[in-house]
Amino acid sequence: MLAPVTHFSPITLVRRARVLPHPGKVLARTGQQVSALDVLAETNVNPEYQWLDIAHLLGISPEKTERYLQCQAGDQLARGDVIAGPYGISNRVVRAPKECRVILAGDGQVLLEGTAKPFQLKAGIPGDVVELIPDFGAVVETSGALIQGVWGNGLVDYGLMAVLAKRPDHPLVASDLDVSMRGSVILSGSCQDAEALQMADELPLRGMILSSLSMDLVPLALKVRYPLILIEGFGVKPYNSVAYKLLVTNNRREVTLNAEDWDPYTGARPEIVIPLPAPGRTTVPVEIDTFGIDKVVRVLRVPHSGQTGTIISMKGKTMFPSGLRANAAEIRLDDGNTVDLPLANLELIH
Amino acid sequence: MTAIIDAESILVIDVGSVTTRAILFEVADDRYRFIAMGTANTTAIAPFKNIGEGVRLALDDLQRVTGRVLIDSRQQLIIPAASDGTGVDRFAATISAGAPLKVAVVGLLEDVSGESARRLVQTTYSDLIYTFSLTDHRKADARLNMLVRSRPDLIVVAGGTDGGASKSLMALLESVGLACYLIPELERPDVFFVGNSELADQVSASLEGIAAVHVAANIRPTLDLERLEGAQAALAKIMGQLRVEKMSGVDDLKIWAGDEGFLPTAAAFGRVVRFLSSFLRDKKGVLGVDVGASATAIAAAIDGELALGVYPQYGLGSPLRKWADGWLFDEISNWLTVEITEDQLREYLFIKSKHPATIPVTPEEFAIEMAVVRTALQEALKKARPGFPAQLLSLSASGLLPFEPILATGSVFSRSPGPAHTALTLLDGLQPAGITTLVLDQNHIAPSIGAAAVFNPLLAVQVMDSSSFLNLGTVIAPVVNARPGQPVLKLNLVNDNGQETQAIVKQGSLEMLSLPYGQKARLSIQPFHRADIGMGAPGRGGSVTVKGGVLGVIIDARGRPLRLPKEIHKRQEAYKKWIWSLGGH
Numbered sequence: 001m002l003a004p005v006t007h008f009s010p011i012t013l014v015r016r017a018r019v020l021p022h023p024g025k026v027l028a029r030t031g032q033q034v035s036a037l038d039v040l041a042e043t044n045v046n047p048e049y050q051w052l053d054i055a056h057l058l059g060i061s062p063e064k065t066e067r068y069l070q071c072q073a074g075d076q077l078a079r080g081d082v083i084a085g086p087y088g089i090s091n092r093v094v095r096a097p098k099e100c101r102v103i104l105a106g107d108g109q110v111l112l113e114g115t116a117k118p119f120q121l122k123a124g125i126p127g128d129v130v131e132l133i134p135d136f137g138a139v140v141e142t143s144g145a146l147i148q149g150v151w152g153n154g155l156v157d158y159g160l161m162a163v164l165a166k167r168p169d170h171p172l173v174a175s176d177l178d179v180s181m182r183g184s185v186i187l188s189g190s191c192q193d194a195e196a197l198q199m200a201d202e203l204p205l206r207g208m209i210l211s212s213l214s215m216d217l218v219p220l221a222l223k224v225r226y227p228l229i230l231i232e233g234f235g236v237k238p239y240n241s242v243a244y245k246l247l248v249t250n251n252r253r254e255v256t257l258n259a260e261d262w263d264p265y266t267g268a269r270p271e272i273v274i275p276l277p278a279p280g281r282t283t284v285p286v287e288i289d290t291f292g293i294d295k296v297v298r299v300l301r302v303p304h305s306g307q308t309g310t311i312i313s314m315k316g317k318t319m320f321p322s323g324l325r326a327n328a329a330e331i332r333l334d335d336g337n338t339v340d341l342p343l344a345n346l347e348l349i350h
Numbered sequence: 351m352t353a354i355i356d357a358e359s360i361l362v363i364d365v366g367s368v369t370t371r372a373i374l375f376e377v378a379d380d381r382y383r384f385i386a387m388g389t390a391n392t393t394a395i396a397p398f399k400n401i402g403e404g405v406r407l408a409l410d411d412l413q414r415v416t417g418r419v420l421i422d423s424r425q426q427l428i429i430p431a432a433s434d435g436t437g438v439d440r441f442a443a444t445i446s447a448g449a450p451l452k453v454a455v456v457g458l459l460e461d462v463s464g465e466s467a468r469r470l471v472q473t474t475y476s477d478l479i480y481t482f483s484l485t486d487h488r489k490a491d492a493r494l495n496m497l498v499r500s501r502p503d504l505i506v507v508a509g510g511t512d513g514g515a516s517k518s519l520m521a522l523l524e525s526v527g528l529a530c531y532l533i534p535e536l537e538r539p540d541v542f543f544v545g546n547s548e549l550a551d552q553v554s555a556s557l558e559g560i561a562a563v564h565v566a567a568n569i570r571p572t573l574d575l576e577r578l579e580g581a582q583a584a585l586a587k588i589m590g591q592l593r594v595e596k597m598s599g600v601d602d603l604k605i606w607a608g609d610e611g612f613l614p615t616a617a618a619f620g621r622v623v624r625f626l627s628s629f630l631r632d633k634k635g636v637l638g639v640d641v642g643a644s645a646t647a648i649a650a651a652i653d654g655e656l657a658l659g660v661y662p663q664y665g666l667g668s669p670l671r672k673w674a675d676g677w678l679f680d681e682i683s684n685w686l687t688v689e690i691t692e693d694q695l696r697e698y699l700f701i702k703s704k705h706p707a708t709i710p711v712t713p714e715e716f717a718i719e720m721a722v723v724r725t726a727l728q729e730a731l732k733k734a735r736p737g738f739p740a741q742l743l744s745l746s747a748s749g750l751l752p753f754e755p756i757l758a759t760g761s762v763f764s765r766s767p768g769p770a771h772t773a774l775t776l777l778d779g780l781q782p783a784g785i786t787t788l789v790l791d792q793n794h795i796a797p798s799i800g801a802a803a804v805f806n807p808l809l810a811v812q813v814m815d816s817s818s819f820l821n822l823g824t825v826i827a828p829v830v831n832a833r834p835g836q837p838v839l840k841l842n843l844v845n846d847n848g849q850e851t852q853a854i855v856k857q858g859s860l861e862m863l864s865l866p867y868g869q870k871a872r873l874s875i876q877p878f879h880r881a882d883i884g885m886g887a888p889g890r891g892g893s894v895t896v897k898g899g900v901l902g903v904i905i906d907a908r909g910r911p912l913r914l915p916k917e918i919h920k921r922q923e924a925y926k927k928w929i930w931s932l933g934g935h
Contacts, residue, residue, distance in 0.1 A: 002391045002407070004705070022501065023534045046499055049532065051491045103532070111491075111528075135536065150704065215674070215696040234674075235697045262704060264668070265449065267396025287397035301701045301708050302715060322716035323767025324709050344707045 001327065003291050004347040006298060008243045009146045013282040014273055015130070019137040019266075020121050021045060028138045030131065034123040036158045036256040036273075041121045041137045048114035050097070054084045055108030057094045062108025071110070075102045083110055122156045124258035125273045143278035145250060146285065147231065147243055151213075152259025152270030155227035157185075159206030161274075163251040164188040169238035172210065174199045181205060185255050187247055190236045194220055201225055207257040209247065209272060212237035227259035229270045232306045240298055240308040241334045242349055250274045289348050291329060297346040299331075304341070308349060309333035315340060359431055360805060361412075361420065361438040362798035363405055363603060364615060365392055367447040367644045367667050368707045369761070370404035372412040372420075373798045374438070375809060382809040384818045387793055388412025391707070394447040394597060401447065402599035427606050442611035442801035443603040444618045445593055446475060446644040450662040454480040454502040454539070456522055458509025463545065466569045466576045467508035469737050470544065473582045473658045474589045474614050475645055476504075483509075484518055490525065497529040502539045503592055505530070505561075507553070510546030512571045519545055523556060530561040542588060544569045544581045564588050582658065586617035610804045616640065616647040618800030620658035623757065625803060625810040627651035634754040635742040639727060639780065640797065641760035643667025643706040646726045648734035650753075652742045659734035664726040666762060667706030674699035678725055685721035685778065687925045688714045689918055709765070716767070720775055723762050727779025750783040750829060750884045757819075759791035769900045770934025773822045774925075777860075783829050783910050784884025785894060788822040821867070823899030827906040829888075830881035834858035838881045838907050843896075845871040853905070860928045861905045865898030872896075873903065901932055 024043025028034065054069070055062040068084045071077065077096040085093030096112065104111040123129075127142025162184045164176050170189035174196040177186070185207035191197065192214040200208055201224040208228045213221060215234045231243050239247070256273045263269075291297075291311060298308045309331040318328035318340055326342035333339060360382075364371045372388040388411030393404035406425070413420055419436040422428050428437025453476045457464030460483040471478055479500045482493050497505075505526055510519045530538055540562045543553045550565045557563050567580035590612050594600045604612045613621075623638035628651075630636065635652035646664035650657050663669050673682075674696045682695065690698075698718050702708065710716040738751070745752050758776055766772040769790070776788055795818060803810040813819075830838045839855040843863050851863055865871050873896045880889035896903055908928075915921045929935065 002393070005397075023536045047495070047532070049491050049494050049498065051489075051494075104528075113532075151700075215693055215700075218675075233697065234700055235693050264395040264704075265399070267399070300705050301698075301711075303712055305701075320709075320711045322710045322713055323771070324711075324716065324765055326709055326765075342709050342711065344709050345705075345711065347705075 001291055001343055003289055003343070005287055005289055005350055006148050006347050007146045007285050007350050008148070008246050009285055009350060010246055011143065011276055011278065011282060012146050012285045013141065013143050013278070014125055014127070014146050015139060015141045015284055016125055017133060017137065017139045018121055018124055019133060020119070023135040024118070026132055026134065026137060028129045028132065030129055032129045033127070034129060034140060035126050036123055036156055036258065038123045039120040040123050040129070040140070042118040044116055045119040046116055048116055049103070050100075050112045050114065052083065052094060052110045052112065053108065054094055054110055058085055058087045058092055060087060065108045066106070069105055069110070071102050072105055073102050077102065077112075124156055124260070125256055125271075126158070126275055142273065142275055143282045144276040145246060145274040147246060147272040149229040149231050149259075149270035149272070150233050150262060151230040152261060153221050153224065153228045154259055154261060155225070156256075156258050156260075157206045157227050158254060158256040159183055159185045160252055161185045161187055161209075161247075161250060161255045163248050165211075165239070165244070165248070167238075168211065168241065168244045172196045177203065179203065185209065185257060189238060191217065192236065197221060197224055197228075207255070209257070211239040227257040229257055229259050229272060237306045240306055242296065242308050247272075285350050289350070291343050291346065291348070296349040297329075297331060298349050299341060300345050300347055304333060304339060307333050307335065312338070318342070359438040360440040360442065360802045360809070361427075362441070362802050363408065363443045364798050364801075365394070365401050365404065365443070365445040365447045365603070366615065366642060367394065368392055370401065370408045371794070371798070372405070372408040373795050374412060374416060374418075375802055375813065382806075382812045383816060384793065384795055384813050386412060386415045387795065388415055392447050400598035402602060405599065405603065429606070440611070440802070440805050441606045442613075442798070442804060443607040444613050444615040444797050444801045445590070445600065445603070446615035446642060448475070448593055448597050450475045450477040450645075451503045451589060451592060452477050452479045452501065454497060454500060454505045456505060456507045456526055457481070457483045458515060458519055458522065458545070459483060460485050462573060463508040463510070463570045466578070467506050467544065469576070470508075470569055470578050470581050470585060471506060472660060472733075472737075473578065473620070474585055474616065474660055475662055476660070477662060484522065494525060494529055494532070497525070498532050501533065501537055504542055504588065505539050506542045506544060508545045508569055510549065510568075511573060512547050512568050514546055516546060516549055519549060520552065520556070523553060527557050527560050530557065540564060540588060540592070542566070542585065547571070579656075582617075586614050589614045611801060613801050615642070615797040616645065616658065616660040618797040619647055619759065620649040620651075620656050621800035621803060622796050622810050622814070623649035624651045624654055624656040625800075625807050626757070626814060627656070628654035629811050630754070632754050634745075634752040635739070636755065636757065637753040637780070638757045638759070638796070639730075639776075641666060641723060641726060641758075641762050645669075646730040648730050650734065650738045650742060652739050655739040655741060657734065657737045657739050659730065659737060661730045661733060664730045666702065666722065666726065668703050670699045670703035670722070673722075674703060678729065681725045681729065682721050684914060685724045686717065686918065687721070687922045688717045690714070690718065719762070720771070723775055724779040727776070728781075731780060750882060752784055752884055753782060753786050755787040755789045756780065756782060757789045757791065757796065759794055759796040761794055763790055764792055764794050768934050769820070769822050770929050770932035773901055773904060773932055774928055776822075777825065777827075777904070777906050778912060781827075781910055781912055782825055783827050784882070785824065785826055787824050787897070787899065788904075790820040790822055791818070792820050793818050821897060821899035823862070823901035823904045824896040825904045825906055826873075826875065826883060827910065828877060828881035828883050829910045830857065830877070830879050832857040832879045832881070836879065838878050839883070839905065840876040840878070841905070842874040843871050843903065845869060855905050855907045857907055857909065859905070859907050860931050861907070862901055862932055863903040863905065865896065865902040867898050867900055869898045870895055871898070904932065
């Protein structure tokens with residue numbers, strides 16, 4: 001059975017195709033070294049069109065406007081540039097209301113496209129641009145530690161990581177934060193405290209890694225200006241032991257947070273990359289795998305949600321307390337307990 | 351083999367958003383039979399982003415189960431079947447995987463053609479992102495901005511009775527054409543024209559070179575007549591084509607299946623329900639519900655006239671992400687039989703949205719899942735009901751919609767711990783009234799039957815009659831204004847051996863009359879307090895022939911609409927009793 005895979009990898013080759021949501025202009029070039037915040041491509045996701053009724057504005061018939069038009073389709077105009085006119089004894093003119101491009105001109109009307117601030121696609125990870133994707137983006141590659149999360153607030157940034165979580169279940173409260181953390185990325189456990197998120201924004205932090213977050217705080221988490229990544233999910237959940245160990249051993253290292261939302265179709269996931277020199281040939285992590293004995297897994301839902309362990313035997317159809325039957329595996333959890341769980345409720349850890 | 355059966359074996363691939371199934375039907379004793387099914391994870395999502403691998407694995411599984419070789423050394427499907435027994439004679443495919451289509455609707459009149467177009471759009475996996483009409487008071491540039499920014503996959507244009515309005519419709523089309531022109535070519539939407547038939551050529555010509563135009567019969571040929579069938583079939587094909595363009599690996603399926611044999615899963619399911627309604631001719635409708643990870647689909651048909659509603663927002667996979675933000679919490683809470691915090695419910699919904707293949711292990715999680723299924727069923731039915739065929743609605747003078755049978759499909763039902771849980775979930779979610787039969791599609795093959803039925807409609811009826819479809823039981827559900835505990839029905843069940851079972855049913859109860867599976871019996875029903883059991887008028891009783899299901903005959907006198915105890919402990923007690931009454935635990 002094919003298994004979903006999540007990476008908590010101490011060293012690997014991270015290769016990410018970064019693509020625009022809509023076609024646009026690729027700015028990166030092959031071989032370019034980029035930081036996580038460098039823009040690879042941009043596109044206009046919210047074009048703003050405006051019809052101008054030239055005939056009405058000049059006070060003439062649509063048929064007459066042709067001879068007073070000062071622009072044509074394709075022209076780029078600055079704010080105040082004359083679109084049509086002058087006409088009449090008062091030398092009436094129609095001017096561009098803002099910086100724009102003329103899309104259509106004729107029949108007494110002009111359609112303008114405002115020059116809006118484009119959506120900029122950031123690299124998300126530091127590394128080398130190894131391939132361009134025409135009209136959409138580029139592939140960036142780097143080596144380092146890779147830790148994948150389950151939720152992110154959509155932002156990207158990087159900074160030195162400060163570990164506040166002395167244990168996997170350390171709860172983040174506002175009093176944990178002080179001015180010495182300004183500009184850093186903090187690692188804490190579960191957060192149920194709105195004040196802590198706000199204070200982190202005021203300092204400001206460059207990023208926050210949490211094991212879990214109260215669902216009530218999601219609207220606030222989407223407003224803060226630093227990237228926030230959850231490793232386990234919502235509610236009160238400690239870190240699984242694999243992710244926790246990996247994260248704390250990288251204390252005071254520069255980490256990059258790409259907190260993009262998880263999209264199963266594109267494969268985009270919130271991720272933490274800690275750039276590290278590759279010892280020899282590092283390979284791209286395994287993305288396709290199947291369940292089997294001795295493989296390390298994480299439990300996806302209750303009971304034992306978030307816990308990691310090792311498959312010690314594969315079982316056939318097994319009946320669970322819910323009354324449902326499913327293919328299962330016997331797992332030795334990291335806390336020493338042994339449990340039977342459906343394969344459908346497990347993911348492999350690489 | 352009889353002449354009417356012209357293919358001996360039919361293979362259907364069903365690509366769901368969680369599971370890909372390879373289903374084999376074959377002719378045995380002059381009848382089509384469901385032979386076996388192979389399954390695999392769907393690989394539409396990363397890291398594959400190509401459904402091909404899931405299809406191959408499902409076929410491998412089917413080959414392993416049946417011992418029959420279906421794929422040759424070049425990984426090509428062997429079709430037609432060879433004399434050595436390898437391959438299959440026919441192939442069909444259905445697909446529900448993938449994000450819903452983003453659809454914009456442009457109609458002349460908001461509540462006439464606009465309304466019909468919206469209903470049309472609901473017959474496939476779609477997300478209605480934008481509508482506008484002549485009566486829209488937004489400025490032209492505001493409408494243009496919204497249409498361009500919403501980047502639809504498809505724009506449905508409706509309006510104008512046949513021979514009616516043309517000028518205003520062509521003006522609307524100018525805005526559509528302009529929006530298409532302004533959207534980058536790589537993302538340009540298709541346009542589907544279902545308005546005034548006389549303008550079809552003009553519409554195609556005006557958008558030539560700007561957008562791909564599809565045309566179907568006017569869905570509103572006169573002001574008071576809505577006709578969706580032709581457009582619905584065309585939309586199913588457009589949907590299939592857009593899946594080919596946007597999802598890797600689908601093109602191979604379509605090449606194998608051909609134009610006619612490739613359908614969205616919900617359309618195939620609708621086809622089964624329609625065939626059944628034509629075949630059964632019971633003066634009642636057939637109701638089908640398909641609860642899947644991508645969507646919940648409701649199909650209601652009578653005498654071959656189908657109303658299909660596909661509701662991605664009530665799918666039990668990624669759509670639950672929106673539920674996790676608090677949507678429908680009150681509705682779910684009404685069905686819950688376990689005490690959980692709002693955060694626990696959100697966590698459940700979030701995890702299920704990200705990992706739709708996961709299953710409940712504890713009884714508590716199972717209770718949450720079933721509360722969500724009941725909510726999805728009820729909300730989807732609420733949306734679908736106004737669009738049910740007029741003939742069916744005209745039969746519901748007393749508010750009872752007469753269905754025979756109610757067919758349920760979806761892995762949430764087929765993997766249920768037992769028939770009692772499945773039946774109770776359906777009774778709660780659908781709240782059927784009168785007399786009906788609950789039928790469970792045990793292997794989740796109904797949509798595949800619909801797809802395969804393109805080669806031979808007989809297959810639908812013959813396979814439906816097989817053991818793959820489990821009769822859960824005949825249901826008697828009176829509608830009555832009575833106090834809990836008051837007798838509402840007197841029943842006398844006489845089986846083929848002349849054995850009699852009598853029962854007095856009290857308001858508020860859920861009971862089961864024992865009748866062996868498949869055995870027929872005569873059931874006399876005498877209502878009290880003017881209880882309506884769908885025999886023509888409130889208080890009217892009579893005799894009906896009933897067939898025993900796995901739960902015999904179910905008497906659901908809990909009331910319509912069903913009002914559950916507000917206190918959770920009382921609700922827990924009630925459910926414990928009801929499950930017990932149906933022989934479950």
